[in-house]
Amino acid sequence: MTDEPDEKLNALEKVGTALVEQLMKVVDEGVGPLSGSRTYAEARAASYEDPEKAIRRIISETTVMVGTAGFVTGLGGLITLPVTLPANITGQAILNARLVGAIAHLRGWDLRDELVRNAVLITVAGGQPNAVLAQFGVKVSQKLTETAIRRIPIEVVRAINKKAGFMLVAKYGTKRSLITLTKLVPVVGGVVGGTVDAAFTGVVARVAKKAFPPLGSDDNVEVADAQ
Known part of the structure; x- marks a missing residue:
């Protein structure tokens, strides 16, 4: 006899994990006609002395692209x-x-660090990274250094990643579009949010600017003992 709740949770986790992998590929390498976050950010920064001006341009360009139905639909087909x-x-x-990856990069955050990557994903879902990370005993004061990352058990990093996956599925799935998923994982029905519209990109941008403040040379991170 199988444990049905566990099967449903595993199915939801599978979808969340796949979405996480695809979105981080976008950040790292780009997809279709889009370059990755670093390349995109640096190309825009080359036109400005102030990286904040480049960030404003990136936000403006992204908002326009999100509002272009045909372009956005074409990108979605690549996932x-x-x-x-x-x-x-x-x-x-x-x-x-x-x-979000471009904003973090222009403000000095290392997109190779696992917790930075987790924070990017949480932000894409419209969440507050510090609040979510704090649930796992991680306090981010500023920059996530390599030494600090090594102090965090891999199990904790994986748990944070799983949480980000659940958040993404809940935000970017709609009640109408997730009929298949809802049949597979009925418990997701009450979690799935409404349709994501172009205005949500503005929300994501504001959260990203708060979540990834500009970094200086003396930045650090506090990592509490994670349970």
């Missing part, structure tokens, strides 16, 4: 997931992920 989500929704997730 492969265990459960099909509508192309316009996954297209918005792609653009929002690149946006």
